[in-house]
Amino acid sequence: MKKKLLSLLLCTSMLATLAAGCGSKTKEADKPKEGEPTTLTMWLPPLDEDTEGNFKKLLAGWEKENNCTVEMEIIPWGSYEERWSTGVAGGETPDIGYMYVEMYPTYISSGLVTDLSDMVEEEDYKEYLFLDRGEMMGGLYGVPIVTGVPFVLYYNQDILDSIGEKAPETWEDFARICEKATKDTDGDGKIDQYGYAVGLNSGSMSNLYVLNSYMYSLLWQAGGDIYTDDLKEVAFNGKAGVEALEFFKSLQPYMPENAMSLSGQDAFSTVFAEGKAAFGVTRSSASNETTFAKDYPNLKNWDYVTSLKHKEYGTFGAADCLSVMSTSKQPELALDLIKYITGPEFMTEYHKVAPGAPLTASEEYVGDPKMERIVTEDRDKWRPLQAGPCGSEILENYAAHIQAVMEGKQDVKAALDESASYANDLLKEYYAENE
């Protein structure tokens, strides 16, 4: 009996020893001396199927030259922000981090991101084409690395030809073509060709996908925006916001009946790309000609308009950046690495693996020719979001209210006002706490 108990006790105490464990080994990297080998850590999401492998290969030269090892951690999209916030809470921040607009306000106001304004030169703005899009909340907080791939309006040339229309330029053009295109083509009494392939189900993608694909463009084209310029209040329930959503609602008869159930991507790939709609929206890619030919054999003759024009041009194109974290002991070296990664030597090679728009003036465009005008003549027709406080909460709520309007549960003005008052309460609370 005793013996058995003893063995049981042993097992238990084994657990206890495990529990006691060794103390934490925190490695505090002091500022390295001249000439000593150093390390920079970098957090990235997956940018291609083997991000770490591809980056490592291209970084070897820089590492050798600067006597510095780059330690990369690839954080899957599914838990990107979880990894960041727990990491920061536990006191482990990288030297360089990949961040998107929704993340910045919190990290900037917590003082975790280095303002690069004084560290870059005037000529950097000439070389790094999108550097201005790293400016937010009164500083330069990052260097764009994934950009130049905005959401654009694709159209089916065959359908447009069949109804005697050309590529739309204005809202009026767009609505007219949508109306004409929506019809029953095989005579069975059911509509089988739509104007606008829209999907409003936010499952499997971010809840903000609805905004990314359909709403920001209309809002900006109508001359509105999410926040007022001082970021103290939201502006999407103003005249422009109402006009944009009313226009979107007026297009509903030209959308598939199950637009509410379809996800945005499925609407594009199963309705538009099957040749069953005149228009569809998705995030563009410099390799669209190649990928569409492979993935969408039924979409033969297509083209795109970067943005319609109502009062202005505008569509959403993210500008995800690499930032220097303020905990980094070697901010100059970190910025140097960022400039190297986004610079021509690295990116020319990398874009061969993962196609993208050139980030610098000296990088050549290597994507499909059809997509090039997005980054040349249409460059100013798309832009990233305003980085503002409580971004995710405000936008998710805005997206939910757009769904309510499209479902017919609320009318446009009421929905927008309700969503705006929710947002303004959040902002009021935010500024009360932070000033």
Added chain:
Amino acid sequence: MKKKKGLSVLAPYLYIAPIAMILLTFVAGSLILAIYFSFTKYNIITPAQFNGLFNYQRLFRDSKLHLCIINTLKIAAIIVPFEIVSSTLFAILISSRKDTVLGKIAKAALFVPVLSSSAVIGTVWNTILNGGHPAVKAIFGVFGIDPTLLLGSSKTAFIAVAFIIVWKGMGYYMVITLASLTSISDTFYEAAKVDGATKWDCLTKITLPLLKPTIIMNIFLSTISAMQVFDMVYTMTGGGPSMSTTTLSMYAYQLTFKGNKAGYAMAVSNVLMLIVLIIVLFQQRFIKHENSEI
């Protein structure tokens, strides 16, 4: 002699010690922290600041939270009964065929959805429902439903999602039920047969009463997981349309990682825990009334 007695009094506690230590360290430890954070303003990345009952006061004026509570209860009210009935039914059917090929295949097949990730299941069901295949439309048409509209309406999305969760989860409870069915000795049935009992008698008088503790356990487990539904809803509807399928766990998640309100999110989670506790205690009372034990 005395010492031995001391040890044997201690013995049961020693048997419990391993799991107790693990749960104390990880669950109780974290829970205490979570409760502490619920009294603070905390965004995870900067240190927590005590702010008293602020988060708890906010609970009462947060209309989004109230919506999420109702959504969660509605979804759970569908999941739990259907999961329990279907899993018990299949366990009994499969157990009566346990030596046939069909029974063996069914046993493995019903487990497939349990093992598949929510992302796969979400994609498959999205494709089935939204694909507009004539056969699928015909089957749903029998009930007067257009499958392509199910996920797009606040009135039906939560029902559709709940049934898909049932379909994914029933194999889980079936395996548990099956395990306890196999331990019911055949002698019971043989004796009953001698007494001339019908199959129905065997089911209602022997199988179900003996399964009762397992079924009660399954109700308990199913309730807990139904109240914490997250993944499947997230992949199927993202909480929409217009927040009609946003559950409490999803809301707490959004508050923590998207809204920078981890402190408040912990208060919301505590509410969730409290609701589950009340439901479970109520179920217990109700079942105890029927003269049984958990």
Added chain:
Amino acid sequence: MKKTSRLLVDIFLIITILLCILPFLYMILMSLKSTVNAYDFDFALSKLTLKHYKNIFTNSTFIRYFFNSVFVAISGVLLTLFTSCTAGFAFAKLKFRGNDKLFFLLILSMLVPSGAILVPLYLVVRGLGWVNTFRALILPLPTAFGVFVMRNAIMAIPEELIESAKIDGATTSKILRTVILPLVKSSMLTVAIFTFIGAWNNFTWPLIITTDDAYRTLPLALKAMQTQYDTDIGLTMACATCTFLPPFIFYLFLQSKFEEGMSMSGLKG
């Protein structure tokens, strides 16, 4: 009459089986394609490719992550079986003060939503200095679920069996090992398989608690291949297949071992 009703039930079961293996078929078939279109059902041979599997298996970290996953899952299963059988036995058959109350407390721990304590749990484990250790991955795996299942199973064992073993002079722990456990194998199997699935599919926890390749598990490697937009459905499904198969094989393996054991020991369930 009897035959037709049995036939009807058989048909019903067959339909259910087909419905249940649907995702599996979809997963396997789509994993052999390379497309971003989830509704693309053109399975002409020329369109099929093994490239995703090649990609996965040649991923430099795959083997290491795979074995980490196996190690974590198997250790988790063993640890869970140990903790659940001992505690389940104590709660079911041993008399001690506070039995019911302690059990109730244990059950309450299952009410704690795992998502809500993610951040606190990280802080606790970090406080113990366990970032980048296998302990951090394995020790939190056992839950009250296993104890619950084992207690239920052991309670159903007739008291006489234990009494007669006691009379034969068996110690408590011998009774547990030689009398009780052989009778509740099917429940142990249940606990084992569910623990394995849980450990195997765990994604967020290993992601935040490990930074070192030496400790990272398979889902992390697979998810790190999936980009945000224009994700190849084929790749997603190939990854899902790789995640799906090991637990499924584990389940079938245990199931057959278990049935084999039953017929050998002459124990008829």
